[in-house]
Amino acid sequence: xxxxxxxxxxxVALTAAGLCFVSIFFPWWxxxxxxxxxxxxxxxxxxxxxxPLVMLGPPQPYSQINYLNQILSSGTSIIGTLALGTAxxxxxxxxxxxxxxxxxxxxxxxxxxxxxxxxxxxxxxxxLDAWPVDCMSGVYGTCANGPPPAITETWxxxxxxxxxxxxxxxxxxxxxxxQWFLQRAIDRAEVKMFERxxxxxxxxxxx
Numbered sequence: 001x002x003x004x005x006x007x008x009x010x011x012v013a014l015t016a017a018g019l020c021f022v023s024i025f026f027p028w029w030x031x032x033x034x035x036x037x038x039x040x041x042x043x044x045x046x047x048x049x050x051x052p053l054v055m056l057g058p059p060q061p062y063s064q065i066n067y068l069n070q071i072l073s074s075g076t077s078i079i080g081t082l083a084l085g086t087a088x089x090x091x092x093x094x095x096x097x098x099x100x101x102x103x104x105x106x107x108x109x110x111x112x113x114x115x116x117x118x119x120x121x122x123x124x125x126x127x128l129d130a131w132p133v134d135c136m137s138g139v140y141g142t143c144a145n146g147p148p149p150a151i152t153e154t155w156x157x158x159x160x161x162x163x164x165x166x167x168x169x170x171x172x173x174x175x176x177x178x179q180w181f182l183q184r185a186i187d188r189a190e191v192k193m194f195e196r197x198x199x200x201x202x203x204x205x206x207x
Contacts, residue, residue, distance in 0.1 A: 010094045012174035013102050017090035019167030020109065024048045024080050026160030029072065029120055031065070031136075035151035045158060046072055048080025064131035068123045075119035082112050083164060090171055099178050106175055109168040116161065124155075 027045035034041055044052040044065065051073035086109045093102025120139045128134060135143035140156030 010102070010174050010178050012170060012177045013090050013094040016105070016167050016170035016174050017087045017094070019163055019170055020083060020087035020090060020105075023160045023164035023167060024083050026163060027158040028076065028116065028160040028164075029139075029156070030158045031068075031153065031155040033151065033153050035149070037149035038151065040151060044069070046076060047160065048076050048083065051076075064127040064134060067130045068127035071126050072119065072123040075123070076116065079112055079116050079119065082108065082115075086112060086171075087167075090167075090174070093174070099175070102171065102175055102178065106168070106171040109164070109171055113161075113165060113168060 025047065027047050030043070030045045032043050042065075046052065046069075051069050086105050089101045089105030089108065093099060093105055117139055124136060124139065127136065134153075135145050136153050136155060137143075142152065142154045144150035144152050
């Protein structure tokens with residue numbers, strides 16, 4: 001009985017569920033601002049539910065980060081909940097009888113990744129509207145503000161986002177593994193058990 005249960009267990013789906021779950025505890029996006037000549041050094045990181053404490057007043061040129069933080073923090077809290085739901089779907093889909101949940105988890109993980117990119121892009125655009133002369137543009141990149149010695153800005157996706165993408169790929173592999181290996185292995189095992197119950201000789205592969 002235990003062997004049959006283990007045979008129906010998709011360990012790749014468990015890996016995907018674990019990756020998606022762990023990813024929400026790491027930062028998904030970040031921004032670094034560095035200007036040693038001016039004594040400027042900021043490092044901002046955003047997780048799903050917690051953003052950095054941004055307190056840059058209007059006299060400072062980087063107060064637009066406040067706008068970016070507001071939109072990014074409010075949008076990613078919803079995405080974090082959806083990402084957690086993806087991990088649950090992948091975990092439920094670990095059994096071959098629940099493949100539809102695994103497929104739903106795969107589809108939702110792809111949509112969540114795209115939605116997160118859209119939220120980040122909207123946050124960056126809001127920051128640019130607040131301070132149009134800033135060089136930051138798009139969801140990732142590096143730029144220099146002003147003449148040398150310039151202030152350097154580097155922004156882009158962080159560990160959590162990439163771990164989630166790996167979890168999405170693992171969910172795809174789990175679905176393929178379920179359809180092409182587990183299901184066929186279970187069918188062969190059930191055929192052999194049925195033949196044994198009838199006391200029939202097992203079928204030998206044709207040469």
